[in-house]
Amino acid sequence: MADPHPVPFRGGGFRPVQKRGVGLVVFVALIALVEWGTRSGWISNLTLPRPSDVAQTLIDLWQSGLFLQHVLPSLSRLAVGSAMGVTAGIAVGVLIGLFSLARAGLVPLVAALFPIPKIALLPLFVIWFGIDEGSKYALIALGTFTPTVVATFGAVDNVDRTLIRMGQSFGLPWASTVRKIVLPGAMPGILSGMRISLSIGIILLVAAEMLGAEYGIGAYILEAGSLYDLERLFAGVVILSVLGVVVSWTIGRVEQRMLRWRS
Amino acid sequence: MDLTIDGLTHRYDAVEVLSDISLTIPSGRIVCIVGPSGCGKSTLLRMIGGLERPSAGQVLQLGAPASDCLNPLTFVFQDFALLPWRSVSGNVSLVLEDHALSRQDRAERIADVLARTNLTDFADALPRQLSGGMKQRVAIARALAVNPAVMLMDEPLSALDAQTRELLMDDLVQLWTRTPFTSVYVTHNLSEATRLGHRIVVLSRRPGRIREVIEIDTPLDARDSTDPVLARHQDHLWQLMREEARAADAELAHG
Numbered sequence: 025m026a027d028p029h030p031v032p033f034r035g036g037g038f039r040p041v042q043k044r045g046v047g048l049v050v051f052v053a054l055i056a057l058v059e060w061g062t063r064s065g066w067i068s069n070l071t072l073p074r075p076s077d078v079a080q081t082l083i084d085l086w087q088s089g090l091f092l093q094h095v096l097p098s099l100s101r102l103a104v105g106s107a108m109g110v111t112a113g114i115a116v117g118v119l120i121g122l123f124s125l126a127r128a129g130l131v132p133l134v135a136a137l138f139p140i141p142k143i144a145l146l147p148l149f150v151i152w153f154g155i156d157e158g159s160k161y162a163l164i165a166l167g168t169f170t171p172t173v174v175a176t177f178g179a180v181d182n183v184d185r186t187l188i189r190m191g192q193s194f195g196l197p198w199a200s201t202v203r204k205i206v207l208p209g210a211m212p213g214i215l216s217g218m219r220i221s222l223s224i225g226i227i228l229l230v231a232a233e234m235l236g237a238e239y240g241i242g243a244y245i246l247e248a249g250s251l252y253d254l255e256r257l258f259a260g261v262v263i264l265s266v267l268g269v270v271v272s273w274t275i276g277r278v279e280q281r282m283l284r285w286r287s
Numbered sequence: 288m289d290l291t292i293d294g295l296t297h298r299y300d301a302v303e304v305l306s307d308i309s310l311t312i313p314s315g316r317i318v319c320i321v322g323p324s325g326c327g328k329s330t331l332l333r334m335i336g337g338l339e340r341p342s343a344g345q346v347l348q349l350g351a352p353a354s355d356c357l358n359p360l361t362f363v364f365q366d367f368a369l370l371p372w373r374s375v376s377g378n379v380s381l382v383l384e385d386h387a388l389s390r391q392d393r394a395e396r397i398a399d400v401l402a403r404t405n406l407t408d409f410a411d412a413l414p415r416q417l418s419g420g421m422k423q424r425v426a427i428a429r430a431l432a433v434n435p436a437v438m439l440m441d442e443p444l445s446a447l448d449a450q451t452r453e454l455l456m457d458d459l460v461q462l463w464t465r466t467p468f469t470s471v472y473v474t475h476n477l478s479e480a481t482r483l484g485h486r487i488v489v490l491s492r493r494p495g496r497i498r499e500v501i502e503i504d505t506p507l508d509a510r511d512s513t514d515p516v517l518a519r520h521q522d523h524l525w526q527l528m529r530e531e532a533r534a535a536d537a538e539l540a541h542g
Contacts, residue, residue: 190368193338194382194433195358204381208372285372285413 073254081259095263098229098241101157102267105164106225113169113221114214117176121210122202127177138170143231150236160232167228168221175217176210183209212286215279222271226264241267288352288359288436288469289314290335295344297330303494304330308344310488310497312437315467317507319480322490323528323535328473329441331495335471336360336439352436357386361435365442367422369414369429376401376410379429400428403462420451424458431462438470444479456482464508477524481517482510489524492531499527 055075061067062074085091116134119126142163149159183206191201233242241263248256290312297305304327312318312335320328333339335346337360352359369378376397383393401407404424414422423443430438444452456479462468463483474480480487487501503520510517 186364186366186368187370189338190362190364191381193336193358193360193362194429195385196382197385200385204384205370208370285415 069254073258077255078258078262081255082262085256085259094239094241094244097237097239098233098267101160101164101232101240102222102225102229104157105161105229106168106222108161109165109168109225110172110218110221112165113172114176116169117173117214118180118202118207118210120173120177121180122206130173131177134170134173137166138174142167142228143235146232146235155236160229160237163232164225164228168225171221171224172214172217175220176214179210179213179217180206182213212279212283215275215282219272219275222275223268226268226271230264289349290437290469290471291347291349292331292335293345293347295331295334295341295346297327297334297339297341297343298494305334305341306494306496308490308495308497310500312469312471314350314436314469316485317463317470317472317483319472319474319484319487320490321474321477321480321487321524321528322495323492323532324475325535325538326490326492326531327495328475328490331490332362332439332441332471332473335437336362338362348436353434355434356436357433358382359436361430361433361438363423363426363430363438363440363443365445367414367419367426367446369422369425371414374411374413375406375417375425375428378414378425379432382429382433396432400431403431403465404428404458418451419447420455423447423455427459427462436469438468440470440472442474443472445474445476452476452479459483460507460510477521477528478512480524481521483507487520487524489527492535 058067058072059075062069062072082091085094116126116130120130120134121127145166146159146163149162153159153162187205187209188201191205196204229240230242230245233240234246237243241260245257245260245264248254248260292308292310292312295305295308296303308331310318320331322328330339334341337346348359370381373381379397379400380393383396388396397410398407401410404427406421406424406428409417409421414425417425423446427443444455447455460483463470472480472483481503484503485507487503489498489501490496491498501520501524503517505514505516
């Protein structure tokens with residue numbers, strides 16, 4: 025008999041745990057690396073701008089008052105366009121989830137709309153809705169509409185059928201079954217769909233502003249790009265990244281609040 | 288209110304699952320339906336409750352339910368079917384909200400059924416915080432809240448561990464003794480059937496047919512696990528089902 029020895033541990037892993045601050049460290053390290061590279065000269069200033077210069081550009085932008093002039097129109101376009109797209113998307117998604125006729129009629133249509141690069145339609149939208157805000161709203165609305173529809177009807181399909189059966193067995197009216205069982209049950213899926221739709225919304229916002237806007241983050245970036253002003257170009261990109269993080273954080277908060285019932 | 292099942296037959300496509308079931312469910316009694324798995328006992332229950340349409344035959348209600356009955360045929364499901372986003376009292380309230388009840392009447396009904404199922408202290412808890420036994424108590428409270436004429440219980444204790452099952456059986460016996468209710472109780476567990484059933488209906492393997500109906504006269508609150516009469520009944524049931532259960536076990540699932 026060999027000596028007794030402890031049973032080796034072989035479980036563990038495969039379970040994400042929360043690590044605080046690591047994301048921030050990666051950001052800071054990357055920026056510090058670029059700062060050091062541009063200062064010591066092995067990154068030429070045609071390749072990447074110096075992060076401290078980008079920060080200075082942002083500060084100047086804020087002090088000149090141009091920051092709000094560019095960001096506010098962008099935010100209102102994003103808000104109006106995605107509100108239209110997401111609302112319509114949830115409505116159509118729920119219809120598809122609930123009615124076989126709507127499913128048969130609309131799913132192929134959504135599948136046909138989804139892969140169209142919406143930017144390609146901008147000239148058409150300009151003719152339909154005008155060069156002003158209308159075409160930008162329409163572009164963002166259409167871009168957020170299709171992913172919301174797909175996420176919503178998937179979420180409705182995934183609502184626990186035994187809960188719906190329970191509602192029927194207690195004689196709940198149809199409208200109550202939808203409002204009290206189907207919609208809350210589909211909410212997790214709808215919210216995670218909104219993460220994707222809103223990110224697409226931001227991309228389309230910039231694209232629309234690049235094609236015709238006096239003010240807006242997209243216009244600002246386009247102008248900087250055509251002048252090869254890397255500091256301003258990156259300042260615009262930073263604003264977009266921050267916007268993306270803020271949107272994602274907001275949805276996270278909404279999820280936490282509305283989905284408290286999940287473990 | 289009594290229920291009469293008259294010549295009920297059901298088939299899925301070409302497969303006959305229930306064949307010519309005729310049965311009466313007398314008011315104030317618990318009728319247990321037992322049978323090997325796949326004999327269609329849950330399907331039969333769903334047809335009694337109007338959740339599924341039989342291919343032939345019908346289920347008849349005799350007489351009117353009580354005037355304060357909000358949902359004559361009320362289910363208790365095996366997997367509880369609680370809304371995870373509603374608290375215990377919210378889950379009970381769900382089935383009352385669509386009826387014309389005053390706010391006070393509704394609150395009284397909720398308080399009453401939670402007290403009867405010993406859940407008063409848990410009124411604000413969410414389902415995920417409750418054990419399986421507690422969840423099924425909530426589902427029973429919800430069923431009682433509509434004051435059903437017949438409770439249709441679909442393997443209500445099958446998802447619970449053995450100890451919890453004993454506790455809930457005691458609870459059900461207590462509930463029935465205090466206010467007798469009418470129930471159709473589907474189970475594959477023979478000790479549940481002999482403990483809770485006034486009448487036990489044995490179904491055969493697919494297609495489900497009634498093989499035998501057993502009456503047990505011992506009052507519910509006088510039954511316990513050492514009772515030789517019950518043990519004999521249970522053994523008799525097992526002898527009836529043994530071969531069928533073996534055959535059902537060896538059967539391939541139908542696509």
